[in-house]
Amino acid sequence: MAPRLTRRTLVQGALGAAGSSLVPWRAYAQGKRGGVLMVAADTEPAHWNGAILASNGVFFVSSKVLEPLADQAFGGNGIKPVLATSWTPAADGRSITFQLRSGVKWHDGKDFSSADVAFSAMEIWKKLQNFGRVLFKDLEAVETPNATTAIFRFAKPIPSQLIVNALPAVSTVVPKHLYENTDATQAAHPQNQKPVGTGPYTFAEHKRGEFVRLERNPSYWASGQPLVDRILYRRMADKGAIAAAHESGDILLSCFSAVSTPDAIRLGKVKGLQVSTKGYEGILYTATIEINHRRKELADARVRRAIRHAIDPKFMLETVFNGFGAIATGPIPASGAPFYTTDVPQYAFDTARAEALLDEAGYKKGADGMRFALKLLPAPFFEQTRLTGDYLRQALRRIGIDAQIEGNDAPGHIRKVYTEHAFDLAVAALVYRNDPAISTTVLYRSGTPAGVPFANQYGYADPEMDKLIDQAASEVNDAERTKLYVAFQKKVMNDLPIIPLIDFPFLSVVSDKVVNHHNTPRWPCASWADVSLA
Amino acid sequence: MNQRSFRERFSTNNGALAGLTILSLVVLAALAAPLLFPGDPLDIVGRPLTEPFEDWRFPLGTDRLGRDMLAGLVHGARASLFVGLVAAGGAILIGILVGAVAGYFGGWIDEALMRLTETFQTVPGFILALALVAVMGPGVVSVAIAIALVSWTGPARITRAEFLSLKQREFVSASRVLGQGHGHIIFREILPNALAPIIVLGSVIVAAAILIESALSYLGLSDPNRATWGQMIAGGRAVFRSAWYVSAIPGFAILLTVLAVSLVGEGLTDAANPRTGRR
Numbered sequence: 001m002a003p004r005l006t007r008r009t010l011v012q013g014a015l016g017a018a019g020s021s022l023v024p025w026r027a028y029a030q031g032k033r034g035g036v037l038m039v040a041a042d043t044e045p046a047h048w049n050g051a052i053l054a055s056n057g058v059f060f061v062s063s064k065v066l067e068p069l070a071d072q073a074f075g076g077n078g079i080k081p082v083l084a085t086s087w088t089p090a091a092d093g094r095s096i097t098f099q100l101r102s103g104v105k106w107h108d109g110k111d112f113s114s115a116d117v118a119f120s121a122m123e124i125w126k127k128l129q130n131f132g133r134v135l136f137k138d139l140e141a142v143e144t145p146n147a148t149t150a151i152f153r154f155a156k157p158i159p160s161q162l163i164v165n166a167l168p169a170v171s172t173v174v175p176k177h178l179y180e181n182t183d184a185t186q187a188a189h190p191q192n193q194k195p196v197g198t199g200p201y202t203f204a205e206h207k208r209g210e211f212v213r214l215e216r217n218p219s220y221w222a223s224g225q226p227l228v229d230r231i232l233y234r235r236m237a238d239k240g241a242i243a244a245a246h247e248s249g250d251i252l253l254s255c256f257s258a259v260s261t262p263d264a265i266r267l268g269k270v271k272g273l274q275v276s277t278k279g280y281e282g283i284l285y286t287a288t289i290e291i292n293h294r295r296k297e298l299a300d301a302r303v304r305r306a307i308r309h310a311i312d313p314k315f316m317l318e319t320v321f322n323g324f325g326a327i328a329t330g331p332i333p334a335s336g337a338p339f340y341t342t343d344v345p346q347y348a349f350d351t352a353r354a355e356a357l358l359d360e361a362g363y364k365k366g367a368d369g370m371r372f373a374l375k376l377l378p379a380p381f382f383e384q385t386r387l388t389g390d391y392l393r394q395a396l397r398r399i400g401i402d403a404q405i406e407g408n409d410a411p412g413h414i415r416k417v418y419t420e421h422a423f424d425l426a427v428a429a430l431v432y433r434n435d436p437a438i439s440t441t442v443l444y445r446s447g448t449p450a451g452v453p454f455a456n457q458y459g460y461a462d463p464e465m466d467k468l469i470d471q472a473a474s475e476v477n478d479a480e481r482t483k484l485y486v487a488f489q490k491k492v493m494n495d496l497p498i499i500p501l502i503d504f505p506f507l508s509v510v511s512d513k514v515v516n517h518h519n520t521p522r523w524p525c526a527s528w529a530d531v532s533l534a
Numbered sequence: 535m536n537q538r539s540f541r542e543r544f545s546t547n548n549g550a551l552a553g554l555t556i557l558s559l560v561v562l563a564a565l566a567a568p569l570l571f572p573g574d575p576l577d578i579v580g581r582p583l584t585e586p587f588e589d590w591r592f593p594l595g596t597d598r599l600g601r602d603m604l605a606g607l608v609h610g611a612r613a614s615l616f617v618g619l620v621a622a623g624g625a626i627l628i629g630i631l632v633g634a635v636a637g638y639f640g641g642w643i644d645e646a647l648m649r650l651t652e653t654f655q656t657v658p659g660f661i662l663a664l665a666l667v668a669v670m671g672p673g674v675v676s677v678a679i680a681i682a683l684v685s686w687t688g689p690a691r692i693t694r695a696e697f698l699s700l701k702q703r704e705f706v707s708a709s710r711v712l713g714q715g716h717g718h719i720i721f722r723e724i725l726p727n728a729l730a731p732i733i734v735l736g737s738v739i740v741a742a743a744i745l746i747e748s749a750l751s752y753l754g755l756s757d758p759n760r761a762t763w764g765q766m767i768a769g770g771r772a773v774f775r776s777a778w779y780v781s782a783i784p785g786f787a788i789l790l791t792v793l794a795v796s797l798v799g800e801g802l803t804d805a806a807n808p809r810t811g812r813r
Contacts, residue, residue, distance in 0.1 A: 238771065240771050240772060240774050260773060262598075262772065262773045262775075262776045263772065263773070263776070265776075318582075319582045319598065319600065383772060387599065391599055393576070393759070394574070394576060394577050397577075404759050405759055407672065407754050407758050
């Protein structure tokens with residue numbers, strides 16, 4: 001039997017092959033003060049409110065300004081306190097008490113207090129946020145006995161492990177006094193365009209299409225931090241230009257594979273630059289085909305299985321991903337212990353089988369060799385999703401599905417797929433965040449209102465699936481919970497409501513001048529309070 | 535006699551002949567594309583990033599996904615030439631109509647049409663084309679329409695100038711005396727005599743249209759389901775430093791084609807005007 005191919009062995013193999021300069025990051029205890037951190041930003045979201053849209057593209061900038069209750073960390077139990085200093089779940093699973101940091105001030109000088117946490121939880125996370133809507137749906141109230149205590153009360157028992165695992169992504173706290181009685185969902189809301197937070201950097205200026213400027217927050221709660229005077233995100237849409245800017249030293253850092261993988265492998269050999277996949281352990285992506293079940297052809301599981309049979313993930317991994325990644329066996333990546341299982345239906349690359357399934361479903365080839373046409377929308381955020389779209393079109397045409405690619409800009413793509421449902425197939429890169437109940441089950445649970453991105457906007461509604469998801473979300477016993485998620489993975493791979501293809505980490509390119517970087521499992525979305533420049 | 539000497543003047547112009555040869559090859563390749571490379575040129579057929587001349591199944595190599603560069607190039611010629619010809623044809627048609635009416639009738643009609651023409655001339659052509667394609671949705675036809683809509687002003691002005699001078703001539707007065715209608719005089723009497731400089735300008739528009747099409751498809755504003763040269767360049771941009779040929783080959787194709795069209799256009803100009811031809 002061949003050794004099991006995990007993401008880690010594969011990435012290590014690929015990195016090893018890519019060159020000796022892809023070595024572990026150097027870590028320094030404390031850096032010197034001052035300097036401007038120039039960062040390449042290859043996308044530009046419609047707003048910067050990470051509390052509403054928990055997405056890495058938003059966090060990349062907003063997490064320096066707005067902070068969560070806790071963030072991910074290497075070592076320990078994987079979670080380190082930020083705005084909360086400790087948390088205690090009740091034995092019955094129906095409440096969790098957070099002790100909040102005292103002496104924290106918003107950038108406008110007002111005091112941060114438990115009222116802000118209660119407002120964020122009840123009005124923003126629970127009502128508006130892509131993950132929070134599901135995660136906090138049973139949140140009844142947040143009690144604030146004093147300014148530094150917030151007690152979350154749930155209608156049903158909720159696994160405390162889940163809440164804690166979720167904190168880094170879902171618990172971005174926004175100022176109550178600036179959002180109260182306003183429509184926070186408006187992208188044009190002044191706070192969404194120029195957020196006021198508690199973070200190490202203040203949001204100074206944003207010129208759309210040009211740059212975002214963050215300035216050092218001199219009254220940050222952690223003494224001695226931040227170390228850098230200014231972070232300047234330069235909007236650079238062209239990957240080649242970003243690679244060149246790295247070589248010329250115009251930018252010191254780019255994240256989320258802002259340079260193409262072939263260029264990254266080349267840059268890794270350039271003196272003074274480092275390339276790695278470290279710092280993305282907590283935000284692995286899965287290249288996934290999203291499917292609109294409102295199309296009658298795609299509502300048929302046989303057609304969806306045929307699509308999966310038509311795809312050669314091995315080829316995709318080698319070409320589109322240049323070997324950085326692993327073939328997805330299901331909705332949870334291999335690193336998703338203890339939930340991950342390989343005991344799920346698998347689909348071989350077999351075009352004959354795919355064609356047989358389509359014939360069986362009643363979609364015979366027409367005179368032109370095509371069975372039916374589909375509109376395919378590859379997400380424009382990542383090179384990997386765009387190239388996957390190109391590959392997918394050809395793979396589908398081979399089995400007689402005439403896939404027509406439609407290109408959109410980032411806001412247009414999100415609107416068309418997640419609000420207007422004006423797609424048949426889409427290619428997305430969906431994040432796995434620590435716990436299936438945070439990032440993954442929202443893709444399969446029915447009942448999400450239109451407009452919530454990266455959630456089930458696929459018209460897929462299966463009562464059995466919903467029941468499984470709901471049970472697991474309120475199961476307090478860890479072993480029982482794991483069992484339910486194993487059943488969930490089996491059902492996903494049997495029904496294929498959407499199709500996971502490749503689990504992949506992103507690449508960062510960083511100059512040797514940057515000190516203390518990639519030191520948390522979701523570093524591009526961390527606060528960067530400890531970063532300094534040599 | 536005039537016809538003969540025109541051909542003679544053209545055929546003794548080496549540049550024009552070279553241009554014509556290259557252009558003929560490109561046209562031939564475009565016409566024969568479905569025979570040379572049947573099937574979808576976007577199909578993944580080989581190992582990704584095969585270098586040119588490395589594997590004779592793909593003489594010009596393959597791109598990042600393993601698509602045959604030569605097939606893409608030949609099929610891309612269809613898109614480029616289609617857009618070039620349709621856009622130039624459309625631009626000339628609009629230009630002739632506007633210019634002829636303005637020049638022939640004069641007066642307030644002339645004023646109105648020329649102000650309209652100036653309005654279009656003051657807006658940067660490429661930006662307007664970009665906006666038009668963004669509104670109409672990416673596609674070969676919408677690109678052709680957009681380019682036609684931004685390049686008709688040149689033919690309109692030339693047609694108007696020709697009409698202004700020709701309408702004073704005796705043969706026009708003669709047909710007027712004979713009781714011919716405006717339509718007949720414009721299209722049967724004056725236009726044939728005004729056509730030569732307009733056709734020459736047409737070749738310039740073809741060259742410009744091919745360039746605009748490439749730029750638009752480079753920016754992703756063309757049909758992503760068809761092979762175009764601009765798109766091939768854009769696709770190779772990410773690997774430019776490690777596999778330069780993916781961008782360079784279609785870039786060279788654009789260069790050659792535009793150069794050929796321009797050479798032919800220059801040859802036509804020189805041939806149509808013996809005085810400049812003798813330079």
